[in-house]
Amino acid sequence: MPGREAYAANRLTRNDFRGLDADDPLNGARGEFDLPDETIYLDGNSLGAMPRTAADRLAGIARNWRRDLNRGWSEHGWLDAPLLLGDKIAQLIGADAGEVAAGDSTSVNLFKLLAAALRLRPGRSTILTEDPNFPSDLYIARAVERMVGGEVHVKSVPRDDLTNAIDDDTAVLMLTQADFRTGYLHDMAALSRIAGERGALSLWDLSHTAGVYPVNLNSCGADLAVGCGYKYLNGGPGAPAYLFVARRHHDTLEQPLAGWLGHEKPFLFETQYRPAAGVARTICGTPSVFGLATLEAGVDIQLKHDIDEIRRKSTALTRLFMRLIDQECAADGFGIITPILDEHRGSQVSLAHPDAEQLIAGLADHGVIGDFRAPNILRFGFAPLYVRYTDVWEAVARLKEATRG
Amino acid sequence: MPGREAYAANRLTRNDFRGLDADDPLNGARGEFDLPDETIYLDGNSLGAMPRTAADRLAGIARNWRRDLNRGWSEHGWLDAPLLLGDKIAQLIGADAGEVAAGDSTSVNLFKLLAAALRLRPGRSTILTEDPNFPSDLYIARAVERMVGGEVHVKSVPRDDLTNAIDDDTAVLMLTQADFRTGYLHDMAALSRIAGERGALSLWDLSHTAGVYPVNLNSCGADLAVGCGYKYLNGGPGAPAYLFVARRHHDTLEQPLAGWLGHEKPFLFETQYRPAAGVARTICGTPSVFGLATLEAGVDIQLKHDIDEIRRKSTALTRLFMRLIDQECAADGFGIITPILDEHRGSQVSLAHPDAEQLIAGLADHGVIGDFRAPNILRFGFAPLYVRYTDVWEAVARLKEATRG
Structure with missing residues (x-):
């Protein structure tokens, strides 16, 4: 529904945001969360x-533990939970049961x-990734490199060089779909396709996209993915x-954390895996x-709502936040480091400011929760699902106050 | 307190067990658990x-999540919980804060x-363990072997050959302190000392001892250990x-699952680990x-009770169970595969029987929960902490019925 906020094309006012909330097809979803009314929570990432x-779900499990x-x-x-919940999550990320x-x-x-991935691509020794990728993803990649040894190595290149860097030594292309700092979105379909054409696997970290963006692993031809639940x-x-x-x-997949529940018959307690x-x-x-x-409680809420509707609102919220920063805080020295183009932007806005840490702390004192990085x-x-359009207005208003102190 | 049940040296009766419960210095501990009254639960392992x-602790965290x-x-x-709880667990296993x-x-x-361990002992390539060790410990050891490659290999020898097998190629001696099938207890002090004398590290799995046996990692000179919480x-x-x-x-320890919370400064999100x-x-x-x-709720209960007292009761419970099996079920074809000597026995009794699976199921129908392996x-x-002496009597009585039923 592009243009839903088009009537606010000129100077935005608080009333514009009230109207957007009133018309929001997702405005009932906030009620499925238990959030303090007074908090504007912009840290769901x-x-x-x-x-x-x-x-209630926790209490139910405690009852079952006690009794049974x-x-x-x-x-x-309980034993099947990883796969049953996996099937639900699959629906959120374009995967099959x-x-x-x-x-x-x-x-x-x-x-x-x-x-x-290295086992699936014997003879290839490069783990290719972006410089910078999410730090802990880099730590793990280098830890794999060090443990496997031999020729295996992690190669990090700037985003624009990724495509050219995928070659016949690339075992796996490891990327985070949305950059945790800037919110920049990779083109999963194009990069997975190119990796596949060159014989490499693609491995995506969905931690900053699943739930707010229509992740389509299978239609993009992705091979592997991981993501965060919280x-x-x-x-x-x-x-x-x-x-x-x-x-x-x-x-053919063979993974090294070969624990008992990955065994074909866990309860036989065989000595061979x-x-x-x-x-x-x-x-x-x-x-x-x-x-x-x-x-599962969180995933069940997601499954009740259309991800395209969620993405439309996400795009509108971030776009409006950036417009308000321009409108209200033009003189306050913020640099917007998030992509302006909707198709390149995840569900976040990141601002650079020399006093970032103090500003985030000051905002928190006034009920607006963001993150300092x-x-x-x-x-x-x-x-x-729970951020309101008026939250965007209020957050910028309080940021302006905090900046001018 | 050896000899507490000595008055029952001849034929045991139900009254003997009632008396033992009445005199049990741990008889108040069961009240710290929420257990169905009618259940005789012999599956705490x-x-x-x-x-x-x-x-209540779960509900408290949910409240804090909601509000803060x-x-x-x-x-x-929350962020410090792994180390704060670790310090409490340390007190249960003879480790330092x-x-x-x-x-x-x-x-x-x-x-x-x-x-x-392999990194700490470069030039040594053997992971030495017992045949059989706990199956999933073997799976993991072989997975490490496969991932590291090269000369590294897992060597499994029968228990009696362990001491001789520790040599100058042994990087680490990996053992489970109490065997999950038989309950056999290794001599942690002797084996850790011999491993150390020969330049190898010792790594103990405490899953079947912590909480019921005075584990003394540091006084035994153990290098490394793992254990189960549930x-x-x-x-x-x-x-x-x-x-x-x-x-x-x-x-000097370097481990391969180098995640963000193992970093010196997690919140700097540095690209280098x-x-x-x-x-x-x-x-x-x-x-x-x-x-x-x-x-932590479980560990806090443990910390209120003296582990030597717990071990004394554990030894008495298992000894009496075996005596009752001899007394009541001599004709029923059970073989006791648990060590008879107290110092070789963990907190379990294992019986071999051709109808083991059906007997365990039949017992469960009569409120006695054991495990089939x-x-x-x-x-x-x-x-x-929660098994009563009368539970021992009842369990054997019902086992006898189930066998003859």
Whole structure:
């Protein structure tokens, strides 16, 4: 619905934002979260808000633990939770049922898949990535490089050189779909296609896109992916992460965190590891049941809403925030480092300012929660399910006050 | 207090067990767990019982998540939880503060420490272990072998050959302190000492001992350890695990799951990984806050009770169970595969029987929960904090009925 806010093409006023909220087809979604009324929360890309059902789900699992003890693993589906929840997450990221497993952390999952990618592409020794990629993704890539040894190495090139750098030594192209600092969005379809044409695998970190952007892993031809559960999926503090393996790799994928639940028959306690069929072979240890439950609470909300509608609102929120910064804070020394073009921008706006850290702290004192990222970035994430258009207006108004002190 | 049940030296009766409960200095501890009255739960080595405080702690974290959102990481100590809880667990396993971190699964932690051990002992290429060790520990060891490649290999020898097999190619001796099938206890002090004398590291899996046995890592000279949170520590379904690194290795330990929270300065988001000081460098991703909270609930109960008292009761429970099997079920074809000598026995009794699987199922129908382990083992774990002496009597009585039923 481009142009929904076109009537506000000139100078924006508070009333414009009230009107946008009134007309917002997602304006009922905020009620599915339990958020303090007074808080304007623009940090859902750090830790998402709490689904209203989360506390009850935790209490329900505690009841089942108390009453059924170890039988909970079978009677309450705890053991199957990584795959059942994986099937739900698959619907959010353009994957098929059976291609996603929930569990462990994003870094642990990335380690599994990078090591697996090198095994899937013997004779190729480059892990290709962007300079800069998300720092902890780089740490893990270099840790894989160091552990495998030999010729394997991580190669980081600037974004514009990525396409040319994919060559016949590239085992895997590892990228974060939306840059955590700037919000810049990669073209997953084009890069996955080029990687595939040159015999390389593509591995995507969806931590800053899943839930706010129509991720289409399979239609883009992506091979592998990982993502975080506690940002826009609203899974709670330290919620399990997830990973995706395209079905075509299921029979040959071999990952190094070969734990008991990735075994074909875990309860036989065989001394030899035999990987389970499908994505189940990526599971390592016993599922963290409480974390999976709150993650499912968040994912269930996502599944009720159309991702294209979410993306439309996300784009509008970020565009309007940038317009208001121009309109209200032109003299305050902010640099907008987020892409202006909608198709290049994730669900965040990042501003550079020499006093970024103090400004973020000052805003928090006035009920607006953003994030500071060193050295000089104010980062604001817009979760369309619970961020209101009037929040955008209020946030900029308070930022202006904070800046002028 | 050896001899507490000596008055029952002849034929045991139900009254003997009632008397033991009445005199049990730990008989108040069961009230700290929320257990169904009618259940005789002899499977705490699979999934422990629920601490009474667990549900409230979960609800408290949900409240803090709702209200304080991402500020919870600092304001409620979520970020420090792995080390703060690690310090508590350290007290249960004979480690010092700063040597233990909670998080991830046992298998993930074992992977970290095995890879680290190989780095600490360059030029040595053998991971030495017992045949059979716990299956998933073997899976992980072989996965490390495969990923590192080169000369590194896993060598499994029968228990009696372990000492002779430690040689100048042994990088690490990896053992489970109590065998999960039989309950056999290794001599941690002797084996750690011999490993050390021959230049190898010792790595212990404490999953079946921590909480029911006085584990003394430092006085035994152990180098590394891992353990499970959801068995005798009563941390809840899929609770985080933990790991131990002796302080003398803190400066040189390098582990491959180099995630953001193991970084010296996580919030600088530097592109280069710099390991944190101390055991913090073993932490990988964001802590799973709900799981850590229920684990802490379980650990807090342990800390209120003397581990020597717990071990005394554990030894009595298992000894009496075996005596009753002899007394009541002599004709029923059970073989006791658990060591008879107290000092060789963990907190479990395992019986071999051709109908093991059906018997365990039949017992469960009559309120006695044990575990079947393929191919023919009935496994009963005795958690002294909530298992009563009369539970031992009842369990054997019902087993007798089930066998003859």
